Amino acid sequence: MADLIKLTAAETAAKIASGELTAVEVTEAHLARIESVDEKVNAFLHVDREGALAQARAVDEKRERGEELGPLAGVPLALKDIFTTEGVPTTVGSKILEGWIPPYDATLTKKLKEADVVILGKTNMDEFAMGSSTENSAYGPTGNPWDLTRIPGGSGGGSAAALAAYEAPLAIGTDTGGSIRQPAAMTATVGVKPTYGAVSRYGMVAFSSSLDQGGPCARTVLDAALLHAVIAGHDELDSTSVDQPVPDVVGAAREGQVRGLRVGVVKEFRGEGFQDGVMQRFDESVELLREQGAEIVELSCPSFEKAVSAYYLIAPSECSSNLARFDALRYGLRVGDDGTHSAEEVTALSREEGFGPEVKRRVMLGTYALSSGYYDAYYGSAQKVRTLIARDFEKSFEQVDVIVSPTAPTTAFPIGERADDPVAMYLSDLCTIPANLAGNAAMSIPCGLAPEDGLPVGLQIVAPAMADDRLYRVGAAVEAAFEARWGHPLLEEAPSL
Structure with a gap:
C-alpha cells in the first residue's frame, strides 16, 4: 500500500488504464490510509467510502468493457467542503450548515464525476473559507503533516494536508486571497489559482464573489495540469465564467522550460515581515531560473503594498x-x-x-x-x-512573461500562535492577494526548506489572465531542476506520520 499511495496521479491513471491496477485497489488503499492517519491530521470532514468505491467499480467496469478512459479515470481526489455534492454533506466548515445534504452537484463536482475521478470525501477548511490557517473550522484545526503542531495553511488546509499525508494524490481547493497557494507552500505541494472565471463557481458556496476561484491541488505540476484541464471551461450556469478556450496547460507542463522567458521580481515583496529562510530559498529559485536561461527583470509595483x-x-x-x-x-x-x-x-x-x-x-x-x-x-x-493593482500588473506584463515571489512571507506557524492577532494572520496572504484582486492566474510550487525550522517554502508564479499555461511551463521547469538538485521530490523529506 505504501508504494501505491505515493504514486503520482498520472502514474496511477496509467496503471489503471493498462490494467496493472484496478481503481478499486487504488481507492481502498487511500481509504485505508485515511483511516490510519486522519485522526491525527484531521484533513477530512466527511469520508464517502461507499460513494468512492462505487465510482471506482464503475471505472473498472468501463475498462473491462473496452471503453476509453480519461487521463485521470480512477484517481482518488479530496474535495474541499465548499463545493456542493449531491447526497453528501457540505458544511463549509461551519456549524450553520452542519448536516446539510445538497440536492445537486456543483459544476466542478459534476465535471470530476464525468471524468471518472473518484471523490474520496470532503476536506476541512476555515469556516466559509475565511482564514489563513484552517484554525477557524467549526470542526477543529487541521495539522500540517510536516509538524502536526503547526498549521497547514488556510483556508484550504484540509486539501493540502490530505496531499502531504498521502491520503489522496489530487485535491480541489478554492482561492479568494491565497487559500490554494498558501497551504501548498506550507505543505510542499502544488497549488494553482486559475484565471478568475476559468473554473465555474456554480455550486461553490460564496464568500467573496468577485475573488473566489476554485482550482487544482496536487503533488506535482503535471498532476495539477491534468486536473486543471478536467475542471476548467465555460459554464452557462456561472455568469462570471470566461467563454474562452482552456489554455493547453498539460502540454505546457510536459514542455517545462524557461529559456528566453522574461521573469519579473517585485521589489515590494521583501523586507520587514519576511522570514530570512524564506527569502534565502526564494533568491535561490530566482538564480535557478537565471541558470536555466530566463531573463530576470526587477519590477516595482507600489500599489501592492x-x-x-x-x-x-x-x-x-x-x-x-x-x-x-x-x-x-x-x-x-x-x-x-x-x-x-x-x-x-x-x-x-x-x-x-x-x-x-x-x-x-x-x-x-x-x-x-x-x-x-x-x-x-x-x-x-x-x-x-x-484598479491600481490591476494596472501595475498590466504594466509589469508588458515587460515580463511571468512574475515570481515568495508564496508566503513565513513558513507554517504553530497552531494557536496568531489566534488572538487577526492582523498578523491576515498578513500571511501578503504576496498572494494581489493576483486575486486583479484576477490573474497564479501557482505555488515547493522551493526548499527554510534553514531556521526545516519547514517548506513556496515559490509563487503569476501569469496574465488566460495565460495559465505559462504557470505550468515555468512551474514544471523549476520543479524538475530542483528535484534534480535534491535527488527526490521535496515531500519525501517530510516526517512519517
Whole structure:
C-alpha cells in the first residue's frame, strides 16, 4: 500500500488504464490510509467510502468493457467542503450548515464525476473559507503533516494536508486571497489559482464573489495540469465564467522550460515581515531560473503594498452580502424555533450559534464598510486601489512573461500562535492577494526548506489572465531542476506520520 499511495496521479491513471491496477485497489488503499492517519491530521470532514468505491467499480467496469478512459479515470481526489455534492454533506466548515445534504452537484463536482475521478470525501477548511490557517473550522484545526503542531495553511488546509499525508494524490481547493497557494507552500505541494472565471463557481458556496476561484491541488505540476484541464471551461450556469478556450496547460507542463522567458521580481515583496529562510530559498529559485536561461527583470509595483488593506474591505463587504442568505428559515441550523420567538429572533439566535468568531468579524466589518456614509470612504476607495493593482500588473506584463515571489512571507506557524492577532494572520496572504484582486492566474510550487525550522517554502508564479499555461511551463521547469538538485521530490523529506 505504501508504494501505491505515493504514486503520482498520472502514474496511477496509467496503471489503471493498462490494467496493472484496478481503481478499486487504488481507492481502498487511500481509504485505508485515511483511516490510519486522519485522526491525527484531521484533513477530512466527511469520508464517502461507499460513494468512492462505487465510482471506482464503475471505472473498472468501463475498462473491462473496452471503453476509453480519461487521463485521470480512477484517481482518488479530496474535495474541499465548499463545493456542493449531491447526497453528501457540505458544511463549509461551519456549524450553520452542519448536516446539510445538497440536492445537486456543483459544476466542478459534476465535471470530476464525468471524468471518472473518484471523490474520496470532503476536506476541512476555515469556516466559509475565511482564514489563513484552517484554525477557524467549526470542526477543529487541521495539522500540517510536516509538524502536526503547526498549521497547514488556510483556508484550504484540509486539501493540502490530505496531499502531504498521502491520503489522496489530487485535491480541489478554492482561492479568494491565497487559500490554494498558501497551504501548498506550507505543505510542499502544488497549488494553482486559475484565471478568475476559468473554473465555474456554480455550486461553490460564496464568500467573496468577485475573488473566489476554485482550482487544482496536487503533488506535482503535471498532476495539477491534468486536473486543471478536467475542471476548467465555460459554464452557462456561472455568469462570471470566461467563454474562452482552456489554455493547453498539460502540454505546457510536459514542455517545462524557461529559456528566453522574461521573469519579473517585485521589489515590494521583501523586507520587514519576511522570514530570512524564506527569502534565502526564494533568491535561490530566482538564480535557478537565471541558470536555466530566463531573463530576470526587477519590477516595482507600489500599489501592492496597499493590497491587504483593500482586500480586507472588499472581501468582507461581499461576504456580508453573501452570508445574508443564512437566515435559518430555509436550511441549515435553526435555534429558538419553539414558538416563543419571532422570525427575526430565530435568525439572530441561529447566526449567533452557527457562525464562528472570524465570520462574525468579517460580516460586521463588511456591513460597516457598506453602510450609508462610509461606502465611498471605505469600499469605494478599496475598489480604486484594486484598479491600481490591476494596472501595475498590466504594466509589469508588458515587460515580463511571468512574475515570481515568495508564496508566503513565513513558513507554517504553530497552531494557536496568531489566534488572538487577526492582523498578523491576515498578513500571511501578503504576496498572494494581489493576483486575486486583479484576477490573474497564479501557482505555488515547493522551493526548499527554510534553514531556521526545516519547514517548506513556496515559490509563487503569476501569469496574465488566460495565460495559465505559462504557470505550468515555468512551474514544471523549476520543479524538475530542483528535484534534480535534491535527488527526490521535496515531500519525501517530510516526517512519517
